[in-house]
Amino acid sequence: MSSKTFHGGVHPKEYKELTENLAFEKFPFPEMVILPLSQHLGKEASPQVKKGDDVKPGQLVAKAEGFISAPVHTSVAGKVMSLGKEQTSSGFPKDSIVIKTTGTVESEKFLFPPLNPETATPDEIRERVALAGIVGQGGAAFPTSVKLTPPKDKVIDVVILNGCECEPYLTRDYRFMIERPDDLISGLKLIMKALNVNRGVIGIEDNKPEAIELLSSKVKFEHGLEVTALKTKYPQGAEKMLIKTVTGREVPPGKLPMDVGAVIQNIGTAIAIHDAIVKGEVLISAALTVSGKGIKNPKNLIVPVGTTIQNVIDYCGGVTDDAVKIIVGGPMMGVAQFDLHVPVMKATSGILVLTKDEVAENPETPCLRCGQCIGACPLNLMPTKLARYSQLNRFEDAEGAGITVCMECGTCAYTCPANIPLVQWIRLGKQKVLQIKRDRDVK
Amino acid sequence: METTTTIEPKQKVYFDLTTSPHLHSKWTTSKVMWFVVAALVPSIAAALTFFGWTQIFIIITAVVFAVGTEVSIQVIRKKQITWFDGSAALTGLLLALTLPPNFSLSATAIGSVVAIGLGKQIFGGLGYNIFNPALVGRAFLQAAFPVQITTWLKPNFAVDSVTSATPLAAFKFDKIFTDTVPMAIGNVGGSLGETSAIAVLIGGILLIAVGIVNWRIPLSMILGMFLFGGMFWLINPQNPTPIFHIFAGSFLFGAMFMATDWVTSPITNKGMWVFGLGISLVLVVIRIYGGLPEGVMYSILFMNGFVPLINRYTRPTIFGAVKEEKKK
């Protein structure tokens, strides 16, 4: 089987064996949850409760503000203790609602009336997805309803389900594919229906043969659905790469997938859509992988949104003595944490506790102009130049070299033998360039 | 909306906070440099076998002075001392291997000082130099002591201090061709490191296999040789065959170890093709029309000068961008 791929990229050690054979476990109810009002890209939701209110699971606590936004629901029954800034895993404090858990009775959970997936209209699907507060599970947490509502002039002809899970360690999407194949196909069909598309592709990296086999057998008799095996290579799961591999189309800089007629959704997003339509559930739990050599008992977990990382880590037996780094997200794009009192959010895909030998920290030397980063950058940028321009405050040059195109995938920094924190410099330069651009536009 | 935080964090844990990516490939600068040194072991062994163990003194002198110069300059400039990253030692070693056997030790030392001083540190040190430092050192020596550096020892275990023409000189001045087999084994006159093509290839293939050397440079140089060398050979069969060109002199050594120096070769894949083909073209012209029998060093240095331009004009097209017209 020859698997398809794109140009560039790297293949880090996978470490998936730590959790890939562990079925999802349900995390018990936490003592309290922290619900940031902005767990998505776009406008912050506006609170609908006040201090002292009693809430039940699934109840709306903050409603969407504007088109690009998503509502927030509580994941537990309890009492609103406070509304205010709380630290989050992104590193920045955000306005949040803190709820102290009082009951654990699940039957009280708020549910929308289930819809029949066969008869639901595109508008009904879109409305339900919006009300259920579904955001992309692939990392960016973009409100899904928006993606399902493309502008009239865009012709979408393919929906791609992103089953790459190209980040090492993470096995959440894999577990979904193994445990809930039918639900995810149902979710995919709902997306296709909402977009009026009749081609659906599930892209899976070839390091997950069981998932490929299982899903292939399921879609064999489904019209318009296919499973594509992709070469195992980071960042195969990045939108632009996946579209290129599956359809051969390239998304131009500054453009969106829908500009080339594609919509990409994560596996977890499809499952959430299925749950919202067929079961009437709102998005109040996050499926995630807790892994790394620094955690005593790695697991795949279903966790109520808002649970603190500390709680989750404790539940998994705590950290080992040689743990040095805790990351929310995958090891290539995730954010290192200094405070464990931060909540799991809707799109949190993993919590990793890494030991010294996993995060090999090496001394930085000047760039050797080896070109590895350039060969590896999937977007054909010149990371070494971007970083150097940024270091020397030459932002115009950086802009000219395409710094704003960078998706911060980290491939370049991974390969760099000189250990230059390329992504950090590029991120800095990107902010400066965007700032300069805004100033220019104002003028 | 109230803005007070009601719940104090239970505990703060300060972990390693470096930014993503949190994983890293296994290579580091010093690992790479020492690995290249290791890949040169077969060539060193061949040199000692064919020219006698005393040649080790040339190697030691070159390495010691290279490292010494590096450290001295770093001390003067109040920069971090980084001799252990292996790059200076590697430069010294490579310089030694491009010198003729029995070359004077004092001149070797001068070469090392020039290689590191003028070839590398004056540009700001590791990573900033434009020209291959070892070759800057050698070119300096060749210009300073042209007679000494073209006096070649006959490779033999017993006979001492007998000069002999190298295959290239034999071709250039007397139109005599040497067979490929002795050139491959190393049984011919020439610089320390280049004598045995087989030893060079072992090291080079190792470097390609682990991904340190980008295969595009050696390959494009060899293809370039077939292309340009072949062209001149077809025009006039008096000229050497491409095979002779490849096995004679320091072509393979240069292709595997010197043209591939990361710092001084192009950073783009397309650029590497241009670079390799360019080296071969210049080399063939020098070997056939020039006054000097060999030109690997000159052709690499010449193309080093073009690297910034090559990088600029072979900038990869950003993913998805329509190929824009060349700027300005």
Added chain:
Amino acid sequence: MKKRVTLLKEFTKGLWEINPTFKQILGMCPTLAVTVSAINGIAMALATTFVLFFSSLLISLIRKWIPNQVRIASYIVIIATFVTIVDLVMKAQFVELSKALGPFIPLIVVNCIILGRAEAFASKNNPLRSMLDALGNGAGFLISLFVLGSIREIIGSRTILGYQVMPNGFEPWLIMILPAGAFLTLGLLMGLANLYTERKKNLEREALIAQYKRVGREEITDEVLKEAGV
């Protein structure tokens, strides 16, 4: 307010402060080309000084009289005339030197030092000052060429002004008398000169700060230091 410059200063500034080679980076071509030996350097510098001196003098004399539009053209004709005189004299009397210096004698015409001094100085100052300025710059040029020529000659051919100064055991470095050696030596010398200037400036600066501290002056800002000229 322009400071009055003493006549002595008018001469000595050319030696180092505005040394044509190291500070103004002018006249590079002859500097590099003829300094194969000290004697060539000296001859070149003297020829240049001759032209510089007389053209500065003449230009200063007639400066008020030349219309602006044809200023440069007139200067060039004047300079070219003196250069031709030197060239003819050398060819007639100093055959060997004239051969060694080759086309670089006629090329004095375009030596930027001469036109530069004519434009920057002689066209604005009286004849006395212009002569001193010309002599100063000429002497500065002479120093540079002599130093460069000596270094190249000593290392490249073991001799200085034709006398052997290095032992026979010293193998001469041929590169020093090749073009590459000229570039490298001048580059290094220029770098060292900059280094020296920088060091000196830093020392002066520190001395001044120390002095200010002693007299109890409070804020030592960059402006204050700039005013004091360091």
Added chain:
Amino acid sequence: MKVTHIIATLTLIGIIAGGSLSLVNNWAAPKIALNQKAETERAIFLVHLDGKRYEEIKNTGFEVYKVFNQADSSVGYSLVYAGNGFQGKIKIMIGLTEDLNKITSIEILEQSETPGLGTKILEAPYKNQYKELTPTPSIKLVKGVEPSNPNEVKAITGATISSRSVVAIVNEGVKRLKELQIKGALK
């Protein structure tokens, strides 16, 4: 007013410059011509030590001189021939006996070889090899061994190309002269 001033200035400067130059030239030109002549003369007599007088032979395509001794009898020919060396042109004065079968001596007039290396062709050990050399059938360059035949010249170590160039130039010059002799143009 303005324009006349400009024109007047330029004219005046031009006249003064041209005038003074022509004065200097009147003094220098004869000397320069003399210098050039003296140089040629010196070289001719260097390759024919017993020469006292010479005549230029015209219309040969290159400089050839017939040389006479004290007694005004011909001692042979001198010719100037040039060719490419390692770095640039090499120009050589070649002295030949009357029958063109022996070289009396050679003198390098112009060259731009590498100082200290190629310039060894100017030095006695190399140059003197041409004294009494037989240029028939042609001069041969040998490397690394001592010359064993009357038409062999030993190459300078490290400057083979320059050595070879001199040999080639002399061979070519002698050949051309012989052709002229056969045509009877040397009379």
Added chain:
Amino acid sequence: MELFLIFISAALVNNFVLSYFLGICPFIGVSNKLSSAISMGMATTFVMALTAIVSWLLYNLILIPYHLDFLQIPSFILVIAALVQFVEMVIKKVSQPLYRALGIFLPLITTNCAILGLALLASMRSYNFMESVIFGVGAGAGFTLALIIMAGIREELDLADVPKPFQGAPITLIVAGILALAFMGFAGMI
């Protein structure tokens, strides 16, 4: 063949800048930006070709026949100055974009010794007309080549950590020295 050799010799083997030391000032002055280097190189090559033609005519049709060769230096320099003026005017008329690209470099060329050197060398070597022209073009090509290589390198060095006293002219000279070493590979080619 002779013509081809003259071209190669002027452009590579005896490169005007790197081995004859002509035009060093613009080489140091204008090589810090690639775009200016390209313009300057083109302008110089153009003027060199014209100079070769005009100075040959002047020398062989006027100075020599009328025994005015002692006026060689002043007449050459005036001709070059006039030529540059003329070229500037023509370019201004013919193409505004070209003028904007080359305009500011043209006056600099008048006092560039490479141009006068070219004229003098061509007459010293008694080149015939065609040889003079090829010599001019070759010299211009060599000058442009050296200038462009140097500009590329200097733009790259802007990103490097050159010790402060060596920034600017010193490092440029040192790079030129190494380039001169590299160009020595072509030695003996003529």
